[in-house]
């Protein structure tokens with residue numbers, strides 16, 4: 001918390017609480033701040049409240065108590081248009097944000113909204129300006145689709161894409177707008193290794209403030225020097241990612257595991273390497289018992 005508590009916090013959350021209509025208390029007083037340009041991982045077991053927090057930050061849910069601020073703006077109805085210009089969110093379920101007739105339109109949607117807010121096509125040479133502007137928007141949309149490897153799918157209905165393709169489509173729709181703050185909920189789930197690696201590399205080059213909720217702890221380690229551990233609607237730990245995720249007692253008490261790359265004994269779960277002596281033992285263990293055979297006996 002202290003790490004992010006600076007004057008220019010890009011995300012500020014103070015005493016945030018939320019209860020669903022069925023009485024489930026999803027958040028019970030969450031407080032933290034993320035400084036401009038910081039990348040913070042949001043981890044915690046299933047049901048911890050990570051996704052609920054992303055919905056509250058984007059203003060789709062209203063808190064029962066406390067408040068959230070994005071770039072100094074209170075997330076409330078009066079500010080929603082301004083907040084959404086600064087904030088790009090990928091929800092855990094990409095179907096929540098892909099609804100246009102084609103993938104191209106889905107990715108263009110945010111840009112066109114920004115455009116209509118700023119009245120960019122007004123002016124003397126209105127028609128010419130509009131054409132140039134439409135061309136610029138098209139170029140940006142195509143570039144965003146190329147960055148996630150989906151350019152060839154641009155005429156398709158996003159609802160018909162595969163789960164991983166939908167997640168990449170949601171990513172393109174957010175990145176094309178170049179918001180100041182990114183809140184990404186499970187951005188790597190469903191991605192194949194190449195797409196996941198490309199996502200990580202893209203994120204490493206971005207200057208934006210990032211809050212990334214995920215169970216992909218290796219990705220969190222790659223991207224986030226700091227981690228918030230959420231459980232049962234409260235912040236259970238907040239600090240350096242390596243320290244928090246490397247603390248077996250802490251993470252295991254919250255339903256997580258120390259990521260493979262932070263384990264001291266790498267051979268414990270993945271016995272791919274070892275001394276020649278150990279390798280020989282493993283080979284012997286792997287051999288069928290004497291006289292045994294894997295093929296059916298006549």
Ligand SMILES: Nc1ncnc2c1ncn2[C@@H]1O[C@H](COP(=O)(O)OP(=O)(O)OP(=O)(O)O)[C@@H](O)[C@H]1O
Nearest residue numbers: 020022024026044045046047048049050051052053
């Ligand atoms: N629409 C809803 N109505 C009632 N309760 C809900 C609703 N959505 C979520 N919850 C509950 O709110 C709590 C927090 O859920 P949330 O989806 O925020 O957790 P999460 O940390 O994102 O979990 P996961 O890791 O599985 O994505 C859980 O107890 C969940 O059952």
Ligand SMILES: [Mg+2]
Nearest residue numbers: 050051052092
């Ligand atoms: Mg979730």
